[in-house]
Amino acid sequence: xxxxxQFPSHSVxxxxxxxxxxxxxxxxxxxxxxxxxxxxxxxxFLLHFVKExxxxxxxxxxxxxxxxxxxxxxSTLKVQPAExxxxxxxxxxxxxxxxPYGYTFGSGTRLTVV
Amino acid sequence: GQNIDQPTEMTATEGAIxxxxxxxxxxxxxxxxxxxxxxxxxxxxxxxxxLDGLEEKGRFSSFLSRSKGYSYLLLKELQMKDSASYLxxxxxxxxxxxxxxxxxxxxxx
Numbered sequence: 001x002x003x004x005x006q007f008p009s010h011s012v013x014x015x016x017x018x019x020x021x022x023x024x025x026x027x028x029x030x031x032x033x034x035x036x037x038x039x040x041x042x043x044x045f046l047l048h049f050v051k052e053x054x055x056x057x058x059x060x061x062x063x064x065x066x067x068x069x070x071x072x073x074x075s076t077l078k079v080q081p082a083e084x085x086x087x088x089x090x091x092x093x094x095x096x097x098x099x100p101y102g103y104t105f106g107s108g109t110r111l112t113v114v
Numbered sequence: 115g116q117n118i119d120q121p122t123e124m125t126a127t128e129g130a131i132x133x134x135x136x137x138x139x140x141x142x143x144x145x146x147x148x149x150x151x152x153x154x155x156x157x158x159x160x161x162x163x164x165l166d167g168l169e170e171k172g173r174f175s176s177f178l179s180r181s182k183g184y185s186y187l188l189l190k191e192l193q194m195k196d197s198a199s200y201l202x203x204x205x206x207x208x209x210x211x212x213x214x215x216x217x218x219x220x221x222x223x
Binding site: 003004031033035040041042043044045048055056059091093095097100101103104105106107108110 | 118144145147149154155156157158159162164201205208209210211212213214215216
């Protein structure tokens, strides 16, 4: 079974540019989560999809961040325009309801804004 | 509020035993995960505790006390490959994980 896939694995962009991160969850997982780790800080929750619906987006930093999950399969997280403080590692995770053991993370996208 | 507290760094010797403590305060609690994360890689699942007590899985064991908001991860027979970050993550009522900064464990020969 394929795991959670994220790409790109690395992205370096200039301040003011736009970047789109993609996450492909484990097939059949209705729940998809985005997290972010800024250097030296803890991993922080950004948002949670159940299928194509946003269940909880309380962790989204501001309106420069837009997450979508059309069709309830893969998800994208777009940052526009990117700022220096957006640099960090963006993790995606997926799970099925009531199955904590299936809560699986992707390898992350390391975003560097210069 | 929500708060996770773990030691920032620990050092131990190959073959020894190490205990990584975690205290937490969260709004809503389903259970607690421990993850291992090597640099540049995804967090990987180690354990999940929902009931009080100790759960043993090979060289790794995890303990939970819900009333005290306390957990620990016990690693036995340490190996060099156990050098990594260990993340304590309560699972809240809304399915999202709440992470602390993690404990960076260095295993020395």
